[in-house]
Amino acid sequence: MPSFEDFKLNRQLLNAIADAGYTEPTPIQQKAINPILAGQDVMGIAQTGTGKTAAYVLPMLMKLKYAQGNDVRALVLAPTRELAMQIAENIALFARYTDLRTVVLYGGLGPKAQISALEKGVDIIVSTPGRFLDLYLAGHIVVKQLQMLVLDEADKMMDMGFIGSIHRILEIVPRKRQNLLFSATMSELVHKIAGDFLKFPTVVEVAPQATPAQTVRQVLYEVPNLKTKLNLLQHLLKNDEDFNRLIIFCKTKAVADNIYSFLQRKYGEEQVRVIHANKGQNTRINSINAFKEGDVRMLVATDVAARGLDISHVSHVINFDVPIVIEDYVHRIGRTGRAFNTGDAITFCNPAEVYYVRKIEKLIRQQIPVVELPAEVFIEQTPFDERQAIAREIDMQKRKENPEFKGAFHEKKHAPSSAKGKTANAAKSGRNPVNKSARQKRRK
Known part of the structure; x- marks a missing residue:
């Protein structure tokens, strides 16, 4: 097994790596660091939680070495604020014995403090695409000295519709630069941007794309309805020794808020936090920090938090809902079993979600073991409205697979034309529309 000493990194970086407690490089680091140090364009594909960030941050710091001038020399683009902040934390961790200056940029806050930080001089910018473009177009960022451009979590960036922003950024940065692209999955859009972005890249793939880490144990519970999901969640959480730090993923903000309220009532406000786009x-920062520091046992989140949460020793990820964007499953469960630790990923699946589970299994090329509901979990009757919603969703899925399919919820025929409609309505009321004028005359 190679060590970090084998990469010929300088003593400042090696000391920072030792202080962080890392002793041996992960497979993606073993394969990516040397090509990046050699100046090659690299496309890295690896599961989340395998050390992708350090795989490009360490050679980046080695190449930049020390603070120089006022203008940015390396730019890292990330899809979410949480991931941008996480990358900036990683850079600070490894650059602690250097004088390199990093600024992190993201929306949701006023730009005044970020502009002030840029004016003091910067070597590395970590940013979401939108905020970077805003500050560049306002004249606060000069890119003439840019040497390295990194796209992290490129697949999520494509899912979130950033392809236009990335093309605009590619137009304004110098043509002569080193490009790095990292992703856990390789969708059609990622292939497209890779073709525009990378020149004869070295492809580094440590596992087939979209493969969950081997350190994550996956199980699936087939649950008939929402109330039974809540009963199952409550049953699992009784084991507070094993379920000591967990993330509960939900499909929507409304569901996340409801689960948060439920857990808050059961376990108290000090044990649970919720994060989603409306927070x-x-x-969001305070909730994540409280969870990281172990002050909070449970974090309820939508997929906004599925990327970039690098938190050690998350014991369990619970998918309260099956994600509709199936690639998000890989990123959700990657929040546990990180950096050689083991973890558990538990998915609750109602009849309408089986469709997405099958697609996830096809994506990850493995079956998720189904576990019977514990005998202690009370199985609730499915209310009429929820039963209808599930049936409607299943109909829609069947129609997606077969456009000719006509289920119980197929679209109604168009209303009759206005002339026919009037006649029909009049007939229903027992009146003859032809005799309308005669009736009016009699009234007079």
Whole structure:
């Protein structure tokens, strides 16, 4: 097994790596660091939680070495604020014995403090695409000295519709630069941007794309309805020794808020936090920090938090809902079993979600073991409205696979034309529309 000494990194970086407690490089680091140090364009594909960030941060710091001038020399683009902040934390961790200056940029906050930080001089910018473009177009960022451009979590960036922003950024940065692209999955859009972005890249793939880490144990519970999901969640959480730090992923903000309220009533406000797109930036940062530091046992989140949460020793990830964007499953469960630790990923699946589970299994090329509901979990009757919603969703899935399919919820025929409609309505009321004028005359 090679060590970090084998990469010929300088003593400042090696000391920072030792202080961080890392002793041996992960497979993606073993394969990516040397090509990046050699100046090659690299496309890295690896599961989340395998050390992708350090795989490009360490050679980046080695190449930049020390603070120089006022203008940015390396730019890292990330899809979410949480991931941008996480990358900036990684850079600070490894650059602690250097004088390199890093500024992190993201929306949701006023730009005044970020502009002030840029004016003091910067070597590395970590940013979401939108905020970077805003500050560049306002004249606060000069890119003439840019040497390295990194796209992290490129697949999520494509899912979130950033392809236009990335093309605009590619137009304004110098043509002569080193490009790095990292992703856990390789969708059609990622292939497209890779073709525009990378020149004869070295492809580094440590596992087939979209493969969950081997350190994550996966199980699936087939649950008939929402109330039974809540009963199952409550049953699992009784084991507070094993379920000591967990993330509960939900499909929507409304469901996340409801689960948060439920857990808050059961376990108290000090044990649970919720994060989603409607929460203010400071609230999200404080919630994540409280969870990281172990002050909070449970974090309820939408997929906004599935990327970039690098938290050690998350014992369990619970998918309260099956994600509709199936690639998000890989990123959700990657929040546990990180950096050679083991973890558990538990998915609750109602009849309408089986469709997405099958697609996830096809994506990850493995079956998720189904576990019977514990005998202690009370199985609730499915209310009429929820039963209808599940049936409607299943109909829609069947129609997606077969456009000719006509289920119980197929679209109604168009209303009759206005002339026919009037006649029909009049007939229903027992009146003859032809005799309308005669009736009016009699009234007179």
